[in-house]
């Protein structure tokens with residue numbers, strides 16, 4: 001007994017306890033639901049078998065069914081557009097702002113702090129705000145575009161199938177800019193000043209310094225920002241719920257919102273699970289890329 | 301001959317802080333100039349102003365005859381070796397060396413030939429594939445120098461390049477840097493706070509304090525004829541002794557402000573009765589038999605084998621050097637003779653040298 005106690009206090013036992021607690025937590029709250037979800041995607045699930053675990057196995061039938069639905073490919077396409085354009089927009093604008101604030105003019109750190117406002121706001125609130133901005137009849141965006149003479153009549157952003165997905169993308173870019181900017185600012189701040197001075201003496205102009213010093217030194221930060229952006233973007237649900245609800249006619253529907261619709265609107269839990277398993281696979285690939293990009297850390 | 305680097309009335313303010321005050325400096329082609337001074341005196345600021353990394357508030361800087369005040373660093377054609385080395389961590393040694401050439405899109409063959417030659421010059425040929433993090437401090441130092449050499453610039457600027465190295469490597473690199481300078485026929489400006497480094501390496505030493513140039517000249521000139529008490533105390537190791545004194549009636553001796561008010565002879569004639577500070581280098585004091593010289597009590601003996609540094613209790617403390625080891629122990633009494641040829645006299649108020657002894 002005392003040996004067990006002393007091993008707990010300062011031996012291997014303590015290490016094991018330290019590791020076991022978070023592992024148990026992860027297993028119960030992430031691992032089991034994940035496994036349950038994967039299992040469900042290989043079963044036939046209906047309202048009556050929902051409460052049991054022992055359901056008829058159907059192999060890949062759910063996957064075949066999901067991929068033969070007519071809505072699948074447009075929704076996958078929307079998802080790709082949503083993810084790529086959101087990340088590109090967030091990253092480019094966030095990086096530009098990070099570079100801008102890194103110049104360190106008076107008040108720059110305070111103004112940079114203000115950008116965090118978008119980050120601390122719940123997605124639903126952001127969605128409601130963008131709903132107003134994008135509103136067809138009284139929205140400020142239409143007002144601005146009309147005043148500038150860019151459009152002649154109001155566009156109903158959220159209910160026009162040509163624009164609905166872009167309405168959510170714009171809101172999501174706005175939401176993600178601060179996250180990108182803060183992370184990239186941290187990365188920029190970690191690059192020693194004297195590298196730029198050495199490069200300036202070696203004959204580099206501003207653009208050359210950016211390509212040969214900033215970008216390579218930011219490699220791991222950029223990898224992290226983009227991988228995390230991918231995960232956050234694939235998780236983005238609130239904005240769809242509050243701006244377009246995936247409509248009209250699935251024109252702004254994406255995989256994550258669709259999975260929820262399948263499960264909790266149409267009560268087709270098996271298809272909902274199947275869609276989310278596909279998404280998990282994509283996120284895992286992104287995570288591997290992220291881990292690999294941080295492994296090649298070049299600072300020293 | 302026109303100067304390679306010329307500074308005229310250069311002033312630099314950081315906000316309200318006056319970092320460089322009326323700097324005039326002329327550096328001939330091929331000269332090795334050392335900037336020395338205590339920490340915070342503006343050495344780095346001056347060097348960075350030459351490089352274009354700081355903009356000066358007023359005055360003019362000319363490099364090879366061209367006014368460069370408004371030129372950005374990349375157009376000044378000077379190379380700098382930083383104290384931190386500032387190697388590009390994401391590039392290997394080869395890429396670090398050839399960075400400037402690759403920016404200029406020089407032909408590949410030319411780049412490789414230049415890199416090979418420079419790597420040989422600095423003895424790094426076998427390390428071209430390594431990354432900076434895989435190099436020792438001394439090797440990084442060499443890469444930083446190689447990166448400067450490959451550009452064949454109008455001037456080399458060094459900002460305390462050896463201060464991160466251990467003592468023996470530092471002594472070795474001192475010689476190497478100087479040899480390299482000679483071989484390349486380069487013009488170098490070398491910042492250091494170590495006066496020995498400055499004295500041993502440079503043709504011309506510039507002593508700075510609080511943003512002004514206190515004195516400049518050949519190393520041994522500064523040693524023999526310091527213009528003021530600051531330079532006298534800064535140049536030379538161990539440091540010069542200073543004793544308050546008053547010039548005698550005759551003007552040819554000084555009465556030291558020590559117990560017994562000893563009178564020491566001076567070489568030449570000074571204003572009688574003037575309050576002065578007498579400067580005596582430890583190496584110019586010698587032990588003599590009793591009944592002569594200054595009578596003092598030994599308070600500490602430090603021996604390094606080749607020489608012994610002996611401090612005597614007086615206010616302020618007086619120290620002197622003897623060759624080899626010594627029998628003297630703490631508490632012994634000793635008599636010191638002073639060579640009148642080597643007595644420095646400074647005005648007690650202005651601290652400027654008066655009637656420089658020779």
Ligand SMILES: Nc1ncnc2c1ncn2[C@@H]1O[C@H](COP(=O)(O)OP(=O)(O)OP(=O)(O)O)[C@@H](O)[C@H]1O
Nearest residue numbers: 314317319337338339340341342343344345346493
């Ligand atoms: N960017 C700056 N802003 C304000 N003051 C500065 C700045 N850079 C330097 N100074 C001040 O200018 C003075 C000279 O600095 P400098 O770096 O030239 O000193 P130094 O002689 O190189 O000292 P060290 O031997 O410690 O390197 C210092 O008092 C320093 O505080």
Ligand SMILES: [Mg+2]
Nearest residue numbers: 343344345459
């Ligand atoms: Mg300095």
